Amino acid sequence: MSTRRWEAVVIGCSAGGLEVLRLILPGLPADFPLPVIVVSHTAADSGGLLAGLLGRYCRLAVSDADDKSPVTRGSIHVAPAGYHLLIEKDRTFALNTDPKVCNVRPSVDVLFETAAEAFSGRLIGVLLTGANEDGCRGMAAIKGGGGLTIAQSPETAFADTMPRSAISAGVVDQVLAPAAILARLLRLTTPQGPSPDMRQDTTGH
Amino acid sequence: MKDAEINDIAIDLFVEALYRRYGYDFRNYARASLKRRVKELALALGFNHVSELISPLLHDPAFVDQVVPKLSVPVTEMFRDPAVFLAMRRQVLPVLASYPRINIWQAGCATGEEVYSLAIMLKEEGLYDRARIYATDINDVALARAEEGIFALRHLKDFSANYLKAGGRQSLSDYYHAAYEHASMDRSLKENMVFARHNLASDGVFCEVNMIVCRNVLIYFDRLLQNRVLRLFRDSLIRQGFLCLGTRESLRFSEIGDDFAAVDEDQKLYRKVLIAVGES
């Protein structure tokens, strides 16, 4: 059934991201069937406290992704501050300290592009608020690989550059407000939800 | 076949060519990171495909010197992760002070910012005169810059903040001369530094040391190569020598975990136990 198809959710955000993450992630049940992987630029400024902050509100366990550890469901994995987070083909995490991409490390593009290869068409990419264009190439990679791409609606975003750049690049399947993103993630992962192949008909445009 | 799969084949062939033609062994590097860098290299040289790197690599011996520095991007800072340097200053240097000579190996030194950080700390703790720091890397371009010790001035503000958080006793500006856009590190810091090319993937033990600092290098390797390098470190350390890894690296899942005890797991400071298993 439809739940079989999706294998992971990757989420990228920047300025204003913590507030939006708090609208989405606490709504995921403890038995949410997909691993959730998050890159937030602002984590670097907050000294890597993001996992701790989110953990207080979520039913899923939240922790920093460890180098070489497997991508597991039942958890929200957060890119540690100062490191790019990548997914290997064998679905383990990899970290590196390569140069910043789009002026940031961790970069959303790096996570999304490597996840798109590791999960190909079975990946859901979610791009939230942010003030730079990181994430646009990553969304293109996910969509190009047959995955599903969701962007936060620019009018609900604290900073709209990030979702807007992906939308205008034509690499976004669905544009949704935070509450609708949560609802969509839940529906995509419940057996009676719509088949992902129908996603073109259910876009939130 | 998908483009991504074809690209994977090209990467495998490229890595194999690099190894069999020149002995540079990238076969056990973590793939996702390596792949990104090889792709970027091809792009920077104006190629559309990674496979186009292979012919010049095989037939033009000068080409490899362009390739290797691009595969090992040296990104570093002075006193990166200040808490680590503070812990080293407080927990490790007082122990090292009991030795008449202090040998330190900084593996994967990149452009040298960490080497100068160590030298400054040793100086402030009164230990630099009897210390020697062996700083190694596979990247010749980076090593040459490390030896020069000239850093872009615009970074020094961040470095100074790190230095103070790391327990710095003076002002970082006491250790460099600013000229134009550059900060040139003080000559006296270089006196006991030795720079050399050393490949952790293929070279062996080259001396006995009291402490090894190797940060943010192991994350670029797969588990197999990590274990090789960690064995090399164990065999290079004197009994009760210290090992410092990157903040996201750990001995926890390694083969040699039993040969070390944590001094400070959070700061990734370890100490070789008195009788290491591998030594008996």
Ligand SMILES: C[S@@+](CC[C@H](N)C(=O)[O-])C[C@H]1O[C@@H](n2cnc3c(N)ncnc32)[C@H](O)[C@@H]1O
């Ligand atoms: C990210 S830098 C780390 C710099 C510094 N230790 C720090 O943490 O700020 C990684 C360095 O490891 C070096 N390196 C990669 N593979 C190596 C190998 N096989 N042997 C020695 N050095 C290597 C690279 O050339 C690069 O300079």
